[in-house]
Structure formats: C-alpha cells, structure tokens
Amino acid sequence: MVPDRARRTQHGERYVAASDTRSASAPGIPSAFRLALLLPLVAGAMLPGAFAGGGTRRWFGGRGEGQRAEAQAAKDAAAAAFYELDTAQRGLRISIETITAVDSSPEARDAVAGFEALGRRIDQVSHVYITAVDAHDLDRDELDAATASRARTELTRAKDELDRVKGELDRFEAGLAPLLGRAETQLARLAPAVERARQALRGASDALDAVREGGLRADDLALRLARLGPELTRLNEGAGRHGVPETLQRADRVLRDAEAVRAEAERLPERAAEIDRRLVSLRTRTEALTTRTEGVEPVLSELRRRFSLDCWQDLQHVPEQAAASLAQAGERLGEAGKARAEQRWPDATSLLSTVRALLDSTDEAVSAAGDRLRRLEAVAKDPDAEVDRARFAVRDAQRLAMDGRTTPDPRHAAPLDQAVARIDRAVASLEGRHPDYWHFLTELGEVRATAARVVGQIREERGGGAGH
Template identity: 60%
Template sequence: MAGGGGGRGGWWRQRSEGQRAGAKAARDAAQEAFYELDSTQRDVQLAVETVRAAEDSGAARQALNDFQDISARIDQVTVAYLAALDASDLDAPELDPAVASRAQQQLEQARRELAAKQTELTNFLQRLQPLLQHAEAQLIRVTPAVEKAKRALLGATAALDAVRAAGLTADDLAARLAQLAPELGRLNEGAARHGVAGTLQRAEDVAQRADAVRSAAEQLPERAREIDRRLASLRTRIQALETKAGTVEPALSELRRRFSAACWQDLQRVPAQTAEAVRTARQQLTEAARARDEQRWPDATTAIGTVRALLETADGSVAAVSERLRQLNEVEHDPHQEIERARFAVRDAQRLAMAGRQAPDPRHAAPLDEAVARLDRAVASLDAAGRHPDYWHFLTELAAVRESAAQVVAMIRGTH
C-alpha cells in the first residue's frame, strides 16, 4: 500500500511539473510575441510621426486615425496579456496542475491575440509605405533648406559686422536681422513641430530675408561713397548756377532795351526764382549731408533728388533767358531765314500728302491749309509792326506752323 501511494505521489508531481513546463513555455511565447509587437509598434509609431510631419492630406489624416484605432486595440490585448501573466505564479514551489493548465490556456490565448495584432500592424505598415516614402522624400529637403537659411544668416551677420567695422552703424539692417532670430528658433524646433511644408517655407523666407540684409550691407559702403560723390557734384553745380545766374540780369536788360515787352515779360521772375532755387538747394544739400552723416540713407537720397530737381529747373530758366536773346537777335537780323524754314516744312508735308494722289486727303489738307494761313498772318503782323515788332510771337507762331506740318507727316506715314 505504501509503495502504491508513493507511486501516485510521484505521478502527481510529474504531472504538475509537466503542466508548469507547458505554462512556462506558453508564457515565454507570449512574452516573445509581446516584445515583437512592442518593437513593431515603435517602428510604426516612428513612421506615422514621419507622415504626420510631412503630409497634410486626407490620406495622411486617415492613416493617423487608423493607427490610433489599431493602437487602442493593441492596448486592450496588452492589458489582457499582462492580466494573464499576473494571474498565476508559475514559479511557486507547489503549483496546482489546474492552475498551471488555466495559466497555459490564458497565455496561449494572449499570444494568439498579440500575434494577430502583430499581423494587423504589419499590414498597416505595408499600406502606409507610399505615404511614408513621399514623406521621407519631403523630409530629405528639410535639412538642406534649414542649413541654407542658417548660412544666409551667418553671411548677413558677417556682412553687418564688416560694415560696422568700417564705421557705418547700419541700425536698420541690424533691426531687420534681429527680426529673424525668432524664425531661427522655430527652424531649430524642426519639422516634427511645425510640419515639413511650414518649415520649408520658413527656411526659404529666412534665407531670402537674410540674403537681402547681406546684400544691402555689402552695398552700403559703395552707397555711402556714391552719396558723397553726389553731394560734391551738387555743391559744384550750385556754384556753377550762381555764376550763370550772374548773366541773367544783363541779358534781361538787353532784352528790355531792344525788344518789345511781349518778348521778355514771361522771363521777368527768372532772377528771383533762380536766387530762391539756389537758397533752397543749399538748404536741401545741408540736410542731405546731415542725413548722410547720421546714416539716414533714404533721407539723404530724397534730399539729393530734391536738390537735383531744383538745379535742373533753375538751369533751364537761366538758359531760357540767354536762348531767348539769341533767338531774337537772329530773327531781328534775318527774319526770312525762319520764314523759309517754316515754308519748307509746309511744302514738304504738302508734297507727301499729294504723293500718288490726284487730290489730298481732307484730313491732311485742312491742317496744312491752316498752317499756310497762320504763316501768312505771322509774316503780315511782322511787316506791320513798325520799329518794335513782337519777334517772340512771330517765332512761336512759326514754330507752331512747323509742328502742324510735322504732325501731318506723322499722320501720313502712320497710315502707310
């Protein structure tokens, strides 16, 4: 009896150990399935993050939603696996075979569920490949773009330092460069936070703005030298204008003495206008020099433009006086020369109007007839004027005749 009882105890222990071994094998297999699933999930998580950073399409958003659903189901399976793992102590000295058997069943079920989710996750990753490949291609563009932006910032900084070393403050350029500091911070945060498209656009914007600052800084010394040259040139022009202005009063005096009032009345204010132009030009030139010293380049350029406009207008007025005297001298000496010039212009237009025609086009004939009549009236008024004819009216009338003839010629040639 004793021997028989001992045999049954050994059999029971063998059965218990066999159940323990089966349960442990199931536990090991479930653990391996769990580790494989966890590793795959991390890989897929990285792929999904890559897509999320680079893509903003409907397909990308659907993929993210699908992954969230899969992850939720994986969490449920993981909870079940951990519960099965904790349900029994398979290393207990006295392990009930029934407990071991139940643990083996639970762990095998957990392994099957983990494996099923592994398959589902692998299939999802395969479906994600086109999106992932496109996203990776986009991400490849990010690093060079960001590096380009950083190089542009370094170039702008170096150019600004060189300008300052040359004694130019360039505060406006420094302010523009400082505005890019927050953008650099966002670039450093990366595409994962701001997206590929946003990062690429920001990098391009930073590079362009930094390059603009660098270019402006590099041009600044030459810009300063050019302004210095313009200031010196304008000082010389003001002095030259003052010298020429000295000829205005003598010329006007001669015009008053020798010709009728109609010939010079419109020039009476030229001396006062010239003096005012010189005074204003000197003030503006002083302001331009002050702006240049204070490195207010746009203000300096504006003041220089004002000075140039003043001088050009005053130069034209001064020249008009001497030119008026010259023209009046010539017509007084020989009015027939101007008359012949006008007649030749009209006859030339008339010949062109008749070319290939029996009769001229009324559109051409009418203004030419009027030009002839106007010429005749101008000549008649000159002959009837006596000692002090209005030579200036005569000259302007003849100039109008020539202009009318020229307009007809242009009209004819424009129709051919």
C-alpha cells in the same frame, strides 16, 4: 466575448517572445501578424520528431494526413498573405504621414480618409484570418480529416480576402503617387532651405561686423538683422512644431531678408563714398549756378531794350526765383551734410535728390533767358530761315499724304491746310514797328509739330495695313 481587436492583440502577444526584430505594428494593425509568421515555423519544428516516431501524438495515415498537410499549407499561405498586407500597410502609413506633414489640401485630406477606410477593411479581413487560425489546432493528435478539410477551406478563404484587400491597398497607393511626389519634393527641400537661411544670417552678420570695423555704424541694418532673430529661433524649433510648408516659407523669407541686409552692408562703404562725391559735386554746381544767375539780369535788360513785352515778360521773375531756389538748395545741402556725418544714409540720399531737383529747375530757368535772347536775335536777323523750315516740313507731309493717291485723305489734308494758313499769319504778324518775334517762333514751332504728327499718323496707318 473578448472584442475582435483585443482578440487579435492577445493572439499576437502569445508569440512576442519569439518574434523577430521587426518594430511594433502601426496603430490599427495588431501584433497577430507575428502569429501568422511564426505558426508555420512552430509546426515545422514539430513535424520532424513526429515522423521520426519519437512523439506520442496519434497520427492518421492516408487521406487524413493528406488533409492535415493541405490545411497546414493553407495556413502557411494565409500567414504569408497576412504578412504582405501588414508590410504594405506599414509602408502606406509612412506615405500618408509624409503627405500630411506637408500638404493640408482637400486632396490630401481625402487621401487620409481613404487610408482610414482601408484600415477598417484590413481589420475586417484580419478578424476573419485570426478567427480561422484560432478555430483550428492543426497539431492536435485527434484532428480528423473532416476538421482538417474545414480548416483548409476557411484558411484559404481568409487568404483570398487578404489578397483582395492587398490589391485594393496597392491600387490606392498607386493613386497617391502625385501627392507623395510633391510631398517628398518639399521634404527634400526642407533641410537645405533651412541651412541656406542660417548661412545667409551668418553672412549678413559678418558683413555688418566688417562695416562697423571700418567706422560705419549701420544702425538701420543692425536693427533689421536683429528682427530676424526670432525667425531663426522658429527655424531651429523645426518643422515638427511649425509644419513643413510654413518652415519652408520662413526659411525663404529669412534667406531673402538676410541676403538683402548683407548686400546693403557690403555696398555701404561705396554708398558713403558716393554720398560724399555727390555732396562735393552739388556744392560746386550750386556755386556755378549762383554765378550764372548773376548774368540773367543783363540778359533781361537786353531783351527789354530790343524786343516787345510779349517776348520776355514770362522771364522777368527768373532772377528772384533762381535766387530762392539756390538758397533752398544750400539749406538742403547743409542738412544732407549733417545726415552724412550722422550716418543717416537714407536721409542724406533723399536730401541730395531734393538739391539736384532744385538745381535742375534753376538751371533750366537761367538757361531759358540766354536761349531766348539768342533765338530772338537770330529770327530778327533772318526770319525767312524759320519760315523756310516750317514750309519744308509741311510740304514733306503733303507729299507723303499724296503718295499713291489722287486726292489726299481729309484727315491729313485739313491739318496741313491749316498749318499753311498759320505760316501766312505768322509772317504777317511781323509787319509793324514792334513785331512779336517770340509769337512768330512759337507759331512756326507748332506748325512743324503739326506736320510731324500727320507724318506719324500716315506711317502708322500704312504700316498697319490701312488703305490709302
């Protein structure tokens, strides 16, 4: 016996010459669909001649002809159901291919397995239909009423099976809507994403050309752009070779990297000008700090002459440290200038940042000597002013601690009581021939800091709903 699938194919091939312009059936769906569509047409073309009395076929009148007509109608209905199922399966196959082109998730794999199972069911009902069509020649002259009735029954049963499987297919297709929607969204993104990546590469290349025309080499940017060349080749090879998700990711990556190159190329002239400005500014600042450093030694001499050792001993190495830092800053400035001339922009930027850090620390140290002398002179002239500032800060904190209370919270009262004692000790430390005014200033500064911490703690607790 000829296998079922081969029978379906052979059955359809008899009508290939008369088939319409539809494309060949998808794998798993035989050409016998064409048979189902064309047999009614062939039978219809034959009937007029028979009724006109010009044919030689022997017709049975009455009930026999009625049974033949009913069988033919059942055959036409089955053919229509066969065609609807074919059309639906073709459409569903396109949906499945769309999903698998984009999605490799377990959900997508389940959809493929479900479609294959449906294909097997369609093969089964198609076999039933083709067998019924092949078993009964409704145009045969010798067709009797019983045979026509049996043909109608078998064809009607085949149609019902085709309709039932068509319903299963429709429900399966409806369940694919979320997967298909996501897949179509990604496919819709594909062409625009690839085109945007190409445009970004062209934009980066144009920007780089413009920079070079201005005399800037931008070798590092040119290298980064060259590394994107293989990625463009893969984009041009298409999603058919590399897959839709990977192609979308590649397009996004190329777009991002190319845009970064373009942006940096467009900023490069301004970056070069900024480096030039910073070189000039830092050279000027270095010269100014060199001059200021020369004035540190006289300040230290004044401190040594008028105040005790503890007031200035931490500053005695400032001149040497400042000179070393300035010398190092000068070396780095020279290296930065060379990097600028060679258009090594990252190196130039890094070196200038180092110079700025060196100058900042030097400026702070040089300023500290002068500030120390001014503060010590002020406190030596009027120590009570510092004492009053510290006592005011503590009293303000005490008033806040007692607000709405009959007794203060020990967590607040204890540090404030200690602060009062520190003020008294600091005042007492000024007695004697060589008072340590720097220790006095440091102690009172810490007293004010303690008061500020207590105030902050109280406000935080009360602001958060804590009880008084």
